Amino acid sequence: MSIPVALQPATVSAKARPARRLTGFMPIIALAVLVAALTVADPGFLTQRSLTAASRTAAPLIVLAAGATLVVLCGGIDLSIAALASLSTVLLALWLPDLGGLATPVVVLVATVIGAVQGTAHVLLRIPSFIVTLGGLSILSAVALVVSGAGTVRVVDDSAVKWLDLYVGGYVPMSFAVAVVVVALIALVLRVTPLHSWISATGYSESAARLAGTPVDLVKVGAFCVSGACAGLAAVMLVSRQFSGGPTMADNLLLPAVAAIVVGGTAITGGHGSVWRSLAGALVVTLLRVGLPIVGVPSAYEQILYGVIIVVAVALTLDRSRVSIIK
Amino acid sequence: MNASTPALEVRGLVKHYPGVKALDGVDLIVRQNEVLGLAGENGAGKSTLLKALVGLVTPDAGEIYVRGEQVKLRSVVDAADHGIGMVFQEQSLVPNLTAAENIVLGSEGAAVRRGVYRWDTMRRLAQEQLDKIGSDIDPLARTDTLTFADRQMVEIAKVLRIEERSQHPPVIILDEPTSVLESKEIETLFAQIRRLREFASVIFVSHRLDEVLDVCDRVTVLRGGQSAGEVATAGAEPGELHRMMIGSTGSDDHYHENAAAPVTAAEPRLSVRGMSGKTFHGIDLDVAAGEIVAIVGVHGSGREDVCRALFGAEPTTAGEIRMDGKKIDLPGTRAACAAGIGYVPAERKIEGMVGPMSVAENMTLTKQRARCTGPFVAPRKQAGLVDRWIERLSIRTPGRDTAIGRLSGGNQQKVVLARWLVAGDIRLLLLDHPTRGLDIGARSEVYRLMRELAASGVATVLLADSLEEAIGMADRILVMNDGRVAAEIACPSGGKPSPLDLVKEMV
Missing domain, CATH: 3.40.50.300 (P-loop containing nucleotide triphosphate hydrolases)
Structure with a gap:
């Protein structure tokens, strides 16, 4: 084949590029602006102590949001993460006495399998992920209540999970370090393998992905597996911090996790986004939660401010040139 | 207005889409009480022209005259006010409503008082429309219990509501009305069209040329967004129409x-x-x-x-x-x-490509192995491969990392084709x-x-x-x-x- 090369000058204006690059950094910028604002409001905020406390609080949320991000990138949503994490805290607390150090991997494995079951139901029965995981949320919450006897399960010997509650170098909470490593690991795997293409194509346009021979169903089930595993890991972090498991322990993390994903700028419609963005988003959400009371915002106004900032943050971070449908 | 003024006239209508001239100066005349056929191949501009006539598309240039008066049609409602209505190719009735509800939908008029349906009035209004076309469909029958042919009658009855609205003889556009009908139902439809001619003008579009010749008085042929000519149907042959539709094939080796x-x-x-x-x-x-x-x-x-x-x-x-x-x-x-096996879908933008993803990602979406070493993506291998195919197929793109959605249609299609070629195993x-x-x-x-x-x-x-x-x-x-x-x-x-x-x- 000999085809004459007829390259034409670029059709895309050069102006679009710096703008594109900037939206990539928006989650970080939003985070920095928030820290600056909190510091201005209360100069005592920016201390090692409060940062350590905030990052320790953020760790389970980061892990939950990172896992669920994959499902969102595929164009779905996982509403069961918090309920699954609660159930996992109960299972961990119940199994720690018998299994010891093995309890952690077993719980993460069980959570992964539960994620896989939901993912499989979603792709095989062709039920929207919203519905499947809404059902999952209800079922898992109820199971947690049943197996826990509707009460907190105390952990007497927490030596097997204690390591997660230590501090690296005395300042950085181990759980936070693990959360960052998890995010980095997911990001790395996506970056160096075809998975990124597959997930994005599935999220942007499932029919196009299917007709290109992409293993769409496998990719979706895989995303639910990771989401489940992350919920299990978040549960381990919660147990290590609270010395107990509880059937509703993680339930209040669902909406913050979803908020973290969207504040990071990941499109809720799928395709565009990343786990790094969710890390930044989770930090923003956590700082709002712990920061607003610290700087003395009255609790009645706290929720108003929280809501306003979330919406403004998404307005800043979402790269609309990459998202066709805003719904 | 006297009897020789055309019911509808189009002069020099132009409509550009990125990369395509859909309409390139179309002229069209629809006389009073005439059934005009519109023929042309895919891409000749038929649907764009029809959309312009009912206000769904705003032309870039050209004029539209209704009964001798120049009009600007900005919406379907606008067109209806001027007495132009269209029966759409995809049937546009709401299946779980009654025929009567569908007929008055969007132009309820007296059928709604203070926001509440008055069923008797609605039924009477619907019956008036059905009487116009001599149909015995029960106005209170649910639409999804009707046959395709009956639904089409309901659609025509619905479109005829514009007659009350504009107080003029309407222009009814039928866009491929026969594509979903059986041959017997088509006969009924044709009888209906001949009946419509008594009090309206009709534009009839069909891919089946024998139908066009059968039911129309005159046919205008579109080709490449322009009017290629017109034929009086009396004694005309389908072949004559077809030659006009495809034009002279010319001597240049278009198909290589x-x-x-x-x-x-x-x-x-x-x-x-x-x-x-x-x-x-x-x-x-x-x-x-x-x-x-x-x-x-x-x-x-x-x-x-x-x-x-x-x-x-x-x-x-x-x-x-x-x-x-x-x-x-x-x-x-x-x-x-x-x-x-490789497949290039018809709906390029929806099924063929992933618009926001880069040229490189789209090109390697299927044959991942071509850009990977083991399980890992090899960036250099990918860059070399993609650049080679960009050059080989002369794909005009600022670069391999540009989102495919920003390229022109032809270049997008080449990337989609390249997807199947990169591994050399097609x-x-x-x-x-x-x-x-x-x-x-x-x-x-x-x-x-x-x-x-x-x-x-x-x-x-x-x-x-x-x-x-x-x-x-x-x-x-x-x-x-x-x-x-x-x-x-x-x-x-x-x-x-x-x-x-x-x-x-x-x-």
Whole structure:
């Protein structure tokens, strides 16, 4: 084949590029602006102590949001993460006495399998992920209540999970370090393998992905597996911090996790986004939660401010040139 | 207004879309109480023109006159106020409402008082409309219990509401009304159209030229966004219309027939036996290496579904598919890809490409191994591969990392084609309207690429955009009619059949 090369000058204006690059950094910028604002409001905020406390609080949320991000990138949503994490805290607390150090991997494995079951139901029965995981949320919450006897399960010997509650170098909470490593690991795997293409194509346009021979169903089930595993890991972090498991322990993390994903700028419609963005988003959400009371915002106004900032943050971070449908 | 003033006149209408001139100065006259046929190939500008007439498309230039007065049509409501209404190709009735509700929907008038339906009034209004067309459909029947033909009558009755609205004889546009009807229902529809002529003007669009000649008084032919001429239907032949639709073929080798290589392979590459599905039955099909086989047929002939079934994207109920003698298990697009089958979908923007993803990612989406070392993406390998194909297919793009959605249609299509070529293992290409929406230059490049691929031994199944394209590109043509292969026509370079030979089998 000999085809004459007829390259034409670029059709895309050069102006679009710096703008594109900037939206990539928006989650970080939003985070920095928030820290600056909190510091201005209360100069005592920016201390090692409060940062350590905030990052320790953020760790389970980061892990939950990172896992669920994959499902969102595929164009779905996982509403069961918090309920699954609660159930996992109960299972961990119940199994720690018998299994010891093995309890952690077993719980993460069980959570992964539960994620896989939901993912499989979603792709095989062709039920929207919203519905499947809404059902999952209800079922898992109820199971947690049943197996826990509707009460907190105390952990007497927490030596097997204690390591997660230590501090690296005395300042950085181990759980936070693990959360960052998890995010980095997911990001790395996506970056160096075809998975990124597959997930994005599935999220942007499932029919196009299917007709290109992409293993769409496998990719979706895989995303639910990771989401489940992350919920299990978040549960381990919660147990290590609270010395107990509880059937509703993680339930209040669902909406913050979803908020973290969207504040990071990941499109809720799928395709565009990343786990790094969710890390930044989770930090923003956590700082709002712990920061607003610290700087003395009255609790009645706290929720108003929280809501306003979330919406403004998404307005800043979402790269609309990459998202066709805003719904 | 006197009797000779046209009911509707269009002068020099122009509409550009990025990369395409959909309308390039169309003129059209619809006289009072006349049934005007509108004919033209796909892409000739028919639907754009109709949309402009009902206010769905704002033309870039040109004028529209209704009963001698210049008008600007900004919306469907605007058009209705001027007495222009359209029965859409896809039926636009709400299935779980009654016929009466559908008829008054959007122009309730006296049927609604203080926000509440007055059922008696509504029924009376609907009955008035149905009486106009002499239909005995029960206005209180739920729409989804009616036959297709009856629903069409309801649609016509609904459109006739504009007569009360504009207080003038209406202009009714029927866009391919026969495509979903049985032959007996078509007779009823034609009787209805002749009845409409008593008090209205009608624009009738159909792909079936015999129908156009049967029911219309006059036909205007569109070609390439322009008016190619008009024909009085009395005594006219379908062939005459068709020649106007496709124009003079000219002597330039648009389809690169000189590059057509003779097919010599003894064994078929693709061999399909008795393949049946929801819309097709007992399909037998052989395609040799290096051969281009076109499947032609009217809308609803089932050819699109056959093409998708070959790729495993449409379920089959019977039959077997062999590639080079080896049986492959479909459905499932993965199995087809693994067997060396590639598919270029008709809906490029929705199914063919992932718009926000880069040229490189789109090009390597299927054959991941071509850019990977082991399980990992090798950035240098990918860059080299993608750049090579960008150059080889002369894809005009600022770079491999540009989002494919920013390229022009022709270049997007080349990237989608390249997707199947990068691994060098393609054996059969299924091209579903590969030149849809492309301009002449881009079309020609796609044709040349098809020739080169055929010469290198790739078997091709082509669903062409037009009969002319099918005849120009194919070595052999299968004519499908109502889900079955009606005829197989040899189409060698130098011995091409005429479009009429095909049309004969299609209808």
